[in-house]
Amino acid sequence: MKQIVKSIVVFALAISVTNCGDKKETDKYGNAVEENTETTTETSVDPLLAKGQELFEGKGTCTACHKPDAKVVGPSIKEIAKIYKEKEASIAAFINEESKPIVDPSQYDTMKTNFAITKAMTAEERKALEVYMMSFE
Ligand code: HEC
Structure with missing residues (x-):
């Protein structure tokens, strides 16, 4: 009898441990998010950075002319950030x-064609683009 009670306890424990695991929050990649202070500091990365990247690659159409490392139509993001x-x-x-x-005043007219988009943005969106570009080094 004692043995049976013991195994029930072990079983119950096992279930509660598994349940606990299931309840863990996951991030968008499905990785478990640890609830400790370490990740809290990690997630406090400037929210404008992600927004800036989204605008840069999406609505802003900036990637058409600006790549991280290489000059295409416009100077690279790294060169702009450096200057x-x-x-x-x-x-x-x-x-x-x-x-x-x-950066390159001789090519300013080409860049100017994109101001129709950026001037229609909110100040926060323009700031987000700045934060994103300045994050390159
Ligand atoms: C049609 C191509 C084109 C697109 C699209 C474009 N750019 Fe540019 N950009 C250029 C060219 C060419 C230059 C170099 C001329 C210059 O320095 O003004 C430039 C220069 C720049 C500079 C440096 C300006 C300086 O001080 O000389 C910044 C900052 C910049 N672009 C940001 C952006 C952002 C942000 C976007 C998207 C919202 C964007 N660009 C979209 C062509 C483009």
Whole structure:
């Protein structure tokens, strides 16, 4: 009898352990999210960064002319970020036509064609694009 009670207890324990595992939250990739302070700091990454990437590749059509490493139609994102850091300039201001080109003024007319899109964006969207581009080094 004692033996049976013991195995019931073990069984119950096993179930509660499994249940506990099932209840764990998962991120969008299906990985378990640990509830400790370490991940809390990780998820506090600037939310504008993800938004900026989305706009850069989507609505902003920026990827058509700007790639991370290589010059295509426009300068690479890295080159732009480098110069904007050196000069402490604002990309958000540039794409709202509030400041002059400092990377490649000779090609400014081509970039200007995209201002129709960026000037129709909200200030927060322009800031998100800035945060995304400035994250390259
Ligand atoms: C039709 C091609 C084209 C598209 C689309 C485009 N760009 Fe550009 N961009 C250029 C060219 C060419 C330059 C180089 C001329 C210049 O420096 O102004 C440039 C330069 C820039 C610069 C540097 C400006 C400076 O100070 O000289 C920034 C910042 C920039 N683009 C951001 C963006 C963002 C953000 C988007 C999307 C919302 C975008 N571009 C979409 C062609 C494009």
